Amino acid sequence: MVEMLKGIAASDGVAVAKAYLLTQPDLTFTKVTVEDTSVEETRLDEALTMSSGELQKIRDKAAQTLGEEEAQVFDAHMMVLSDPEMVSQIKQNISDNKVNAEAALKEVTDMYIGMFEAMEDNEYMRERAADIRDVTKRVLAHLLGVTIADPSMIDEEVVVVAHDLTPSDTAQLDRNFVKAFVTDIGGRTSHSAIMARSLEIPAIVGTKEITSKVKNGELLAVNGIEGDVVIDPTEEQKTEFIQAAENFEKQKAEWDKLKNAQTVTADGKHFELAANIGTPKDLEGVHNNGAEAVGLYRTEFLYMDAPDFPTEEDQFEAYKSVLEGMDGKPVVVRTMDIGGDKKLSYLQLPDEMNPFLGYRALRISLSELGDSMFRTQLRALLRASAFGQLRIMFPMVATLQEFRQAKKMYEEERQKLIDEGVTVADKIEVGIMIEIPAAAVLADQFAKEVDFFSIGTNDLIQYTMAADRMNERVSYLYQPYNPSILRLVKHVVESAHKEGKWAGMCGEMAGDQTAVPLLMGIGLDEFSMSATSILKTRSLMKRLDTTKMAELANRAVSECVTMEEVQALVEEYTAE
Numbered sequence: 001m002v003e004m005l006k007g008i009a010a011s012d013g014v015a016v017a018k019a020y021l022l023t024q025p026d027l028t029f030t031k032v033t034v035e036d037t038s039v040e041e042t043r044l045d046e047a048l049t050m051s052s053g054e055l056q057k058i059r060d061k062a063a064q065t066l067g068e069e070e071a072q073v074f075d076a077h078m079m080v081l082s083d084p085e086m087v088s089q090i091k092q093n094i095s096d097n098k099v100n101a102e103a104a105l106k107e108v109t110d111m112y113i114g115m116f117e118a119m120e121d122n123e124y125m126r127e128r129a130a131d132i133r134d135v136t137k138r139v140l141a142h143l144l145g146v147t148i149a150d151p152s153m154i155d156e157e158v159v160v161v162a163h164d165l166t167p168s169d170t171a172q173l174d175r176n177f178v179k180a181f182v183t184d185i186g187g188r189t190s191h192s193a194i195m196a197r198s199l200e201i202p203a204i205v206g207t208k209e210i211t212s213k214v215k216n217g218e219l220l221a222v223n224g225i226e227g228d229v230v231i232d233p234t235e236e237q238k239t240e241f242i243q244a245a246e247n248f249e250k251q252k253a254e255w256d257k258l259k260n261a262q263t264v265t266a267d268g269k270h271f272e273l274a275a276n277i278g279t280p281k282d283l284e285g286v287h288n289n290g291a292e293a294v295g296l297y298r299t300e301f302l303y304m305d306a307p308d309f310p311t312e313e314d315q316f317e318a319y320k321s322v323l324e325g326m327d328g329k330p331v332v333v334r335t336m337d338i339g340g341d342k343k344l345s346y347l348q349l350p351d352e353m354n355p356f357l358g359y360r361a362l363r364i365s366l367s368e369l370g371d372s373m374f375r376t377q378l379r380a381l382l383r384a385s386a387f388g389q390l391r392i393m394f395p396m397v398a399t400l401q402e403f404r405q406a407k408k409m410y411e412e413e414r415q416k417l418i419d420e421g422v423t424v425a426d427k428i429e430v431g432i433m434i435e436i437p438a439a440a441v442l443a444d445q446f447a448k449e450v451d452f453f454s455i456g457t458n459d460l461i462q463y464t465m466a467a468d469r470m471n472e473r474v475s476y477l478y479q480p481y482n483p484s485i486l487r488l489v490k491h492v493v494e495s496a497h498k499e500g501k502w503a504g505m506c507g508e509m510a511g512d513q514t515a516v517p518l519l520m521g522i523g524l525d526e527f528s529m530s531a532t533s534i535l536k537t538r539s540l541m542k543r544l545d546t547t548k549m550a551e552l553a554n555r556a557v558s559e560c561v562t563m564e565e566v567q568a569l570v571e572e573y574t575a576e
């Protein structure tokens, strides 16, 4: 039955394809007594063989796409399946107790899991427990005839439907097959949404109920520009969406013509248009979209993609390849911003009521736990500085003491490297992200000590409005054009300029087409955004006059009371 849902438009583009539900399967079963235990043993054998075949495929695919080291986790899973001791215990349980295979499997594997988990300080054994838990789920699914979804195994065109997608789920999506994704929860600035934009996968988040409305294989029409999704569309609706997809492609072809053009306004002023990246692989998008710099390299993805902390050498190679790839153009590298929705499988952080307000980012780097991680990263960065124009930026700075402490560690590592005879660039700008209101308010003082600011509006807006960026129920409070946010941004930019420093923005607001005219008027120097937003922003800037935009910005911060009033004013000043 045709049904239409509205969500938050998270990544531009339009697609029509079958739904692929990436949800947890229902693995509940009832324990029953059986007459013929041999039937249950055969069922178990079949489920084990199917699981093993599946794991082999997943392993091969992981080795191809992620590398041999990442693939090894599946070897461990296959070893569990072929453990003769465990398999014979399950069969024994079936014949002794005359129970179904599901019940026998669960009882024996639970016993092993309990035993391994009890060995509290043995990391290796706890990992075995996790492997057994994973494998048991797979075998149970086969016994029950339900499918375990696996995004890395998708090999036909689909729209992925999920309750939520973690950044690591998103990283596994193959854009050749995944034509779009739609989730129940999430906001425009959650990291899976940000990643969808770099992967150029159309996306809608925060529909609240897509997983309960759509069945596997049902046709979906998705418009990531408007945030509309239609389940089981009529022929007419399909044509409408396909038309919208064609229009979008035409529009993109127009923007593409500006790829090698300068970013110059109607009155001849230049702004720097930079791209946000998560991994060196994203450089392709940076070049394809004609970015003039990298304004934010989110290095935590380097940590999230690895099975353990990346070494100084691994990091050095990654940073060097980005600096070289940008051929002397500026690259702002942000030190690790772990925590919030960015977790590491190998770093156990305490459970917190409010992770976005908790132990994250620079707070970890400056603590005892993070000290050596942070110094390793600084050393890798300093070594890489010889290969391009590096700028270093600290995330989540709340106080000047935090900045001073981080800067001191940076200076210490720099001196050590110089003493060791390592080549380090003479001048590396060291700046901070402005994403905590306290730092925004005190920007005039910070500006005396830092080399630059980059305004992280994804967090700055969530903290200023006290509205969780991951929570679709309060997503209406993500208001980049609210006069309160504009006043903060204006204060930050003016404070930087008073001290002769530059101010950029790397939050999603920098590429928001309604915000751009305001930010031009405020005098922001650098705009860093998802690479896919660069050309449309260049096209917009080309037809706007900065004097007129300055008047717009002044009126917005002094006369407007609501976001809607600001929007109306922007429309008035930018009408073609």
Ligand code: PEP
Residues within 6 Å of the ligand: 296, 298, 337, 435, 455, 456, 457, 458, 459, 460, 506, 507, 508
């Ligand atoms: C921000 O907060 O605006 C930002 C750019 O950082 P992140 O989205 O990674 O938190």
Ligand code: MG
Residues within 6 Å of the ligand: 395, 435, 456, 458, 459
């Ligand atoms: Mg942030």
